[in-house]
Amino acid sequence: MESTMIEALWGWPPPVFDPAGPYAESVTTLAWVLLGMGVAVTAIVVAALWVALRGPDALKRKLGGERTVWIGGVAFPGVVLTALLVWGLALTASLTADITGDEMRVRVTGEMWWFRVEYLDDDGNVLVADANELHLPVGEPVVLELQSADVIHSFWVPHLSGKKDMIPGRTTLLRVQADRPGRFGGVCAEYCGGPHALMGFVAIAHGQDDFRQWLAGKARRQAASAPGGGAGRRQFMDSGCAACHRVAGTPANGLAGPDLTHVGSRQTLGAGILPNNRGTLIGWIGDSQSIKPGNRMPSYDMLSAEELEDIAIWLEQQK
Structure with missing residues (x-):
C-alpha cells in the first residue's frame, strides 16, 4: 500500500518538528540538537577525510598521531555522547514525572495489530471503550496507561509526546497534551511482526466543552440499545x-x-x-x-x- 490515512495526517513539516503540545516540544528540542550534532560530526569527518587524501604531509602526520586518535576517537565521542544522554533524559523527564491521580486517564493496549482504547473514571473503571482513536481536551494533560496484550508494541503520536514502549505484563505511563484542536497521526514504533507497518492511530483534540459533551455522549451510548437493526x-x-x-x-x-x-x-x-x-x-x-x-x-x-x-x-x- 503506497500511503495510509496516518501518513496523510502527518503532512509537512514532519510531526517531530511540529509540536502541538508541551510534551512534544522537549522531543522537538532534542531532535534539533541531535540533528545539529549529526551535521557537525559529519562535517568533521569529511574535513578529516579531505586532509587524509589531499592535505599537506605535516597535517596528515598530525592527524594520524596517537594523541589525536585518543582525543578525537575516544575522549571526544565519550564525553559528547554521555553529555547528550544525560541532558536528553533530563529534558524528556517531564513526560512521566510527577504523575498524579488528578489527571484524566486513558488505558491504551497494544494488540496484533491495532490499539484498544479505554477511557477511565476516577476509580479506574472503564467509562467508554473504543479502538485506534484517542480523543483529548485541548490544553489539559492526559495520562496514558500503556499495556500490551501480546508482544512489545510502542505508542507514538509525534505531534503530542515522545514514544513509549508497551510491554507485556507491565503498565507504563505517558503524558500527552494538545494545545490546539486538530487530528494527529500516530503509529506503533516498535516492530511487532506481521503488518506492523500498517498499525496506526489517530488522536483528535477537541475544545474542552466539546470534549466533555463527546465523552458524556459516548458513555450514554455504552448503556443504551444499539441503533438500527x-x-x-x-x-x-x-x-x-x-x-x-x-x-x-x-x-x-x-x-x-x-x-x-x-x-x-x-x-x-x-x-x-x-x-x-x-x-x-x-x-x-x-x-x-x-x-x-x-x-x-x-x-x-x-x-x-x-x-x-x-x-x-x-x-x-x-x-
Missing part, C-alpha cells in the same frame, strides 16, 4: 462477527477484536490505514486480508455484495 444486524450476528467484536446493547460481546460500539463515528478503519466510509467498510469486511495482509480478521468473501452492504449500513449507525 434488520438485515444488517442479523447478518452481523449470523456471520460470527459477534464472537470477536463487542457492540454495546447487543448480544455481541467478543473481545478478540476492536469494540465496534462507536465504529460509525471513527475517523479510520483497519487501525489508521483507511478512511471510514461505507465503501471502505464493505471492502474491509469482505477482504481485509488483501488490504492488511496477516491481520487477525478473516476475509468474508463468502458473503454477497448485498449482505456486505447490509452489515456496513448497520455498522455506520453505531455512533
Whole structure:
C-alpha cells in the first residue's frame, strides 16, 4: 500500500518538528540538537577525510598521531555522547514525572495489530471503550496507561509526546497534551511482526466543552440499545462477527477484536490505514486480508455484495 490515512495526517513539516503540545516540544528540542550534532560530526569527518587524501604531509602526520586518535576517537565521542544522554533524559523527564491521580486517564493496549482504547473514571473503571482513536481536551494533560496484550508494541503520536514502549505484563505511563484542536497521526514504533507497518492511530483534540459533551455522549451510548437493526444486524450476528467484536446493547460481546460500539463515528478503519466510509467498510469486511495482509480478521468473501452492504449500513449507525 503506497500511503495510509496516518501518513496523510502527518503532512509537512514532519510531526517531530511540529509540536502541538508541551510534551512534544522537549522531543522537538532534542531532535534539533541531535540533528545539529549529526551535521557537525559529519562535517568533521569529511574535513578529516579531505586532509587524509589531499592535505599537506605535516597535517596528515598530525592527524594520524596517537594523541589525536585518543582525543578525537575516544575522549571526544565519550564525553559528547554521555553529555547528550544525560541532558536528553533530563529534558524528556517531564513526560512521566510527577504523575498524579488528578489527571484524566486513558488505558491504551497494544494488540496484533491495532490499539484498544479505554477511557477511565476516577476509580479506574472503564467509562467508554473504543479502538485506534484517542480523543483529548485541548490544553489539559492526559495520562496514558500503556499495556500490551501480546508482544512489545510502542505508542507514538509525534505531534503530542515522545514514544513509549508497551510491554507485556507491565503498565507504563505517558503524558500527552494538545494545545490546539486538530487530528494527529500516530503509529506503533516498535516492530511487532506481521503488518506492523500498517498499525496506526489517530488522536483528535477537541475544545474542552466539546470534549466533555463527546465523552458524556459516548458513555450514554455504552448503556443504551444499539441503533438500527434488520438485515444488517442479523447478518452481523449470523456471520460470527459477534464472537470477536463487542457492540454495546447487543448480544455481541467478543473481545478478540476492536469494540465496534462507536465504529460509525471513527475517523479510520483497519487501525489508521483507511478512511471510514461505507465503501471502505464493505471492502474491509469482505477482504481485509488483501488490504492488511496477516491481520487477525478473516476475509468474508463468502458473503454477497448485498449482505456486505447490509452489515456496513448497520455498522455506520453505531455512533
